[in-house]
Amino acid sequence: MTWARANSDRLVDLMLQHLWLSVVPVVVGFLLALPIGWWASRFARPRAVLLAAGGILYTLPSLPLLVIIPGLIGTSFLDPINVAIVLTLYALALFVRIVADAFAQVSAEVLDSATASGYSWWQRFGGVELPLAGPVLLAGVRVASVSTVSLVTVGALVGVSNLGSLFTEGFQRDFRTEITVGIVLVVILALVLDAVWVLLGRLLMPWTRLRGAG
Amino acid sequence: MIEYRSVGKTYDDGSPAVDDFSLVIPSHSTTVLVGSSGCGKTTLLRMVNRMVDPTHGQVLIDDVDIATRGPVELRRSIGYVMQQAGLLPHRRIVDNVATPLRLAGVPRREARERAMDALAKVGLGADLADKYPRQLSGGQQQRAGVARGLVADPNILLMDEPFGAVDPIVRADLQRQLQTLQHELGKTILFVTHDIEEAFLLGDQVVILRKGGVVAQAGSPAEILAAPADDFVRSFVGLDKGRRRLRIAELDGQRVVVDEHGRPAGVLDPTLDRT
Numbered sequence: 001m002t003w004a005r006a007n008s009d010r011l012v013d014l015m016l017q018h019l020w021l022s023v024v025p026v027v028v029g030f031l032l033a034l035p036i037g038w039w040a041s042r043f044a045r046p047r048a049v050l051l052a053a054g055g056i057l058y059t060l061p062s063l064p065l066l067v068i069i070p071g072l073i074g075t076s077f078l079d080p081i082n083v084a085i086v087l088t089l090y091a092l093a094l095f096v097r098i099v100a101d102a103f104a105q106v107s108a109e110v111l112d113s114a115t116a117s118g119y120s121w122w123q124r125f126g127g128v129e130l131p132l133a134g135p136v137l138l139a140g141v142r143v144a145s146v147s148t149v150s151l152v153t154v155g156a157l158v159g160v161s162n163l164g165s166l167f168t169e170g171f172q173r174d175f176r177t178e179i180t181v182g183i184v185l186v187v188i189l190a191l192v193l194d195a196v197w198v199l200l201g202r203l204l205m206p207w208t209r210l211r212g213a214g
Numbered sequence: 215m216i217e218y219r220s221v222g223k224t225y226d227d228g229s230p231a232v233d234d235f236s237l238v239i240p241s242h243s244t245t246v247l248v249g250s251s252g253c254g255k256t257t258l259l260r261m262v263n264r265m266v267d268p269t270h271g272q273v274l275i276d277d278v279d280i281a282t283r284g285p286v287e288l289r290r291s292i293g294y295v296m297q298q299a300g301l302l303p304h305r306r307i308v309d310n311v312a313t314p315l316r317l318a319g320v321p322r323r324e325a326r327e328r329a330m331d332a333l334a335k336v337g338l339g340a341d342l343a344d345k346y347p348r349q350l351s352g353g354q355q356q357r358a359g360v361a362r363g364l365v366a367d368p369n370i371l372l373m374d375e376p377f378g379a380v381d382p383i384v385r386a387d388l389q390r391q392l393q394t395l396q397h398e399l400g401k402t403i404l405f406v407t408h409d410i411e412e413a414f415l416l417g418d419q420v421v422i423l424r425k426g427g428v429v430a431q432a433g434s435p436a437e438i439l440a441a442p443a444d445d446f447v448r449s450f451v452g453l454d455k456g457r458r459r460l461r462i463a464e465l466d467g468q469r470v471v472v473d474e475h476g477r478p479a480g481v482l483d484p485t486l487d488r489t
């Protein structure tokens with residue numbers, strides 16, 4: 001505790017760095033996956049191809065990617081943007097399947113009835129498809145968010161500082177307290193972020209609070 | 215007036231759903247398309263609001279080919295009621311009913327008021343307005359679906375097996391209500407069902423379809439019963455196995471009309487009896 005208090009400025013810095021390295025990939029990955037996943041949900045063939053590609057992408061180990069990416073896009077090895085890009089790819093790979101599933105489970109009758117009422121394509125997408133895919137999308141965001149928060153720590157191995165740096169330093173100096181504080185803060189960050197998504201979901205989808213609704 | 219001019223529809227997968235269909239649907243009356251499942255009823259119905267575009271032929275509304283009209287604008291001018299109501303599960307009942315008005319640009323307050331009126335018209339209490347669809351019974355949802363179809367006061371109302379999924383007692387109630395509403399409003403209704411009893415009950419004109427949207431017979435219910443076109447129609451309306459055969463039985467000197475099982479259907483009008 002004394003160690004944590006003495007280093008609180010640095011811990012806050014690491015936490016903020018960790019936070020944006022987690023949120024940016026989740027948000028960008030989600031936004032990229034939205035049109036791709038929607039497309040995959042409508043057409044069987046692209047769906048199979050995209051889901052397979054996503055599966056392969058997801059199994060690529062992160063460390064080599066972190067070394068390759070700077071060479072590909074010309075950033076420095078220590079640039080946090082590399083970590084953000086790799087994690088965005090993982091989030092994208094995870095989201096494509098979830099988004100495709102989320103849109104596929106929206107009832108065709110409800111969509112027909114919206115069309116018959118005179119919704120234009122965009123009105124129907126924003127006013128019916130997206131909200132009805134919402135609960136599944138939210139569940140996906142929560143999974144991606146937790147897994148990204150934990151994956152960010154890998155960045156510390158290539159010198160991009162975040163809460164994971166507390167693990168690497170702690171191991172090097174054989175200082176248990178630092179490792180413990182690191183773990184606790186990562187868990188807290190993941191939980192807080194998760195609570196934010198849940199809250200956002202409640203605000204955006206008030207009908208899901210209904211008992212027996214889903 | 216709605217007119218089908220030898221329309222046909224073949225879906226992308228190559229199955230011909232409707233072969234060659236022509237029909238005139240007079241305004242301010244109810245026309246019922248009746249046929250077994252898969253014979254092309256929904257396809258024909260959806261040609262009227264361009265949810266399905268025919269592969270050949272034309273559909274005209276008041277002599278205008280609807281292919282020349284924007285589909286979204288066209289749909290906003292036509293009421294549509296479907297099986298299972300098709301209400302949006304994430305919108306409250308009143309918002310569901312107000313949807314066609316909101317899409318047409320009616321301000322929120324006015325749309326809500328008109329939606330409340332429409333709900334009252336179909337016999338739904340104001341206490342249900344702020345509920346979500348799944349909090350209502352099937353029959354109540356179906357009423358809300360009818361209210362949504364009528365709320366924008368369209369000239370044309372398309373109804374696709376609207377009462378097919380509710381139990382018989384509720385169905386009878388909904389049918390009665392539709393008759394009352396139609397008496398008052400005089401819409402041009404195109405109604406689809408697989409139930410011949412429902413077709414005869416609601417239809418001014420009944421069109422019996424075979425597979426592929428082939429018209430087996432079209433006419434008023436009385437015309438069809440009086441002169442069924444062929445054995446298919448005779449069997450479809452139930453004249454083949456002696457059903458619908460009424461006869462007169464004498465009971466204590468009174469003449470009672472009974473059905474094929476001997477159950478009384480009514481008495482002969484005494485004023486006719488004299489002649």
Ligand SMILES: Nc1ncnc2c1ncn2[C@@H]1O[C@H](COP(=O)(O)OP(=O)(O)O)[C@@H](O)[C@H]1O
Nearest residue numbers: 225227229231250251252253254255256257258
């Ligand atoms: N979107 C579609 N794609 C391919 N075939 C379809 C589609 N919709 C309907 N069909 C086929 O067209 C035929 C008529 O269908 P439909 O108009 O729905 O009949 P009904 O409403 O009388 O049950 C059926 O054989 C059905 O399988």
Ligand SMILES: [Mg+2]
Nearest residue numbers: 255256257374
């Ligand atoms: Mg049908």
